[in-house]
Amino acid sequence: MVYLEGFNVATEDQEWHFFTDQLKSRAYSDFYPFQVFPKKQLPRLTFDPITIFYGDNGSGKSTLLNVIAEKLQLQRGALYNRSSFFEAYLALCTATHHLPLPPDSAIMTSDEIFNYMLDLRALNQGIDLQREAVFKDYLDHKFGDFHYRNLADYDELKKTLETRRKTQSRYAREHTHEQVRERSNGESAMAFFSERIQDDRLYLLDEPENSLSPSRQLELVRLLGDSARFFGCQFIIATHSPFVLALPGAKIYDLDTTPVSVKAWYDLPEVKVYADFFAAQRQHFA
Ligand SMILES: Nc1ncnc2c1ncn2[C@@H]1O[C@H](COP(=O)(O)OP(=O)(O)OP(=O)(O)O)[C@@H](O)[C@H]1O
Incomplete structure (x- = not known):
């Protein structure tokens, strides 16, 4: 055309x-x-x-x-x-x-392709940080000294029971986003064109x-x-x-x-x- x-x-x-x-x-x-x-x-x-x-x-x-x-x-x-x-x-x-x-x-x-690569990296770093917070949350609930007092504690109780049923990695997997697949610069550049060209x-x-x-x-x-x-x-x-x-x-x-x-x-x-x-x-x- x-x-x-x-x-x-x-x-x-x-x-x-x-x-x-x-x-x-x-x-x-x-x-x-x-x-x-x-x-x-x-x-x-x-x-x-x-x-x-x-x-x-x-x-x-x-x-x-x-x-x-x-x-x-x-x-x-x-x-x-x-x-x-x-x-x-x-x-x-x-x-x-x-x-x-x-x-x-x-x-x-x-410049735009470079920004795209940085965005992917930043997204993954964000997910890594989120995962660390989830790990801490898991340990706090699994080994914390939690006592159920009233309905306001219901969410905390649910979390505590969940951590006792699940492994740390399963809990983290279910509470964080999937990591964006790591790619080399060349793979990212090619992915950029495949995604963007309409x-x-x-x-x-x-x-x-x-x-x-x-x-x-x-x-x-x-x-x-x-x-x-x-x-x-x-x-x-x-x-x-x-x-x-x-x-x-x-x-x-x-x-x-x-x-x-x-x-x-x-x-x-x-x-x-x-x-x-x-x-x-x-x-x-x-
Ligand atoms: N922002 C700018 N300010 C002043 N001069 C510039 C600017 N950008 C490019 N030039 C000049 O304009 C001319 C053409 O540069 P241009 O970047 O368009 O070349 P090019 O063929 O794309 O080169 P390359 O293959 O290295 O990317 C050069 O003499 C360069 O020094």
Whole structure:
């Protein structure tokens, strides 16, 4: 599915007019995200069901994703530190979409995945604390000096009888929540994508391969490919991963060329680095 059809960043002329006509003071050291794209001669971007931004570190992939996400007011699960000039820059960008954008469309970044991992850990720590309190409660009731006096003591009596019938571990199991399953960073990142990606949405993903092993990256590629082909999703992805770059049918903008151009995944320099490395080691893989 294609929800977002096209996007224009500010042209060199627009940036020029902003600096000459509108900027009240030049006493800034940084005008980000101004001045990132004019030298790259970024064309009007047009999107397929899967579109990828490729480029070296600092080529502008994340900036482009964040500019698009902010212009479209997409949901995001982690805070984004906008610079002072972001709003003025967004006013010069234009987005084209004939279909309405699905309301729960979102940008997903490594920060959000990291927060997700921390949340799971915090949840488990909370459950551990709760379990310790339950253990204490068990011992207090089982070996405490309890005397039933009137109806107000009924709940305490019930607890005391329960602790005498049950082992400590059974009592704790029945009085605490299940621990969320511990996962490695890569397992958590994959679980994050499987849980969060829903049908019929636009998603912007910033380096989704972070912390995923090669086989998990292939799992992610299957999830993204199937979601685009069968479940009405559109993806715009910034990546260095050869597995993600090779997603069948993906349109790839190479941000390292001037002007920025569309390339096949096997013509990208970083993919060739992998290909050359394995070709030079071919004798080990016979
Ligand atoms: N918050 C910011 N303030 C000022 N400059 C920034 C900011 N974020 C990025 N830049 C600059 O904008 C340019 C593009 O950076 P960006 O993070 O978009 O690149 P990238 O292609 O995503 O890199 P990477 O692959 O390392 O994530 C770089 O020159 C970078 O230094």
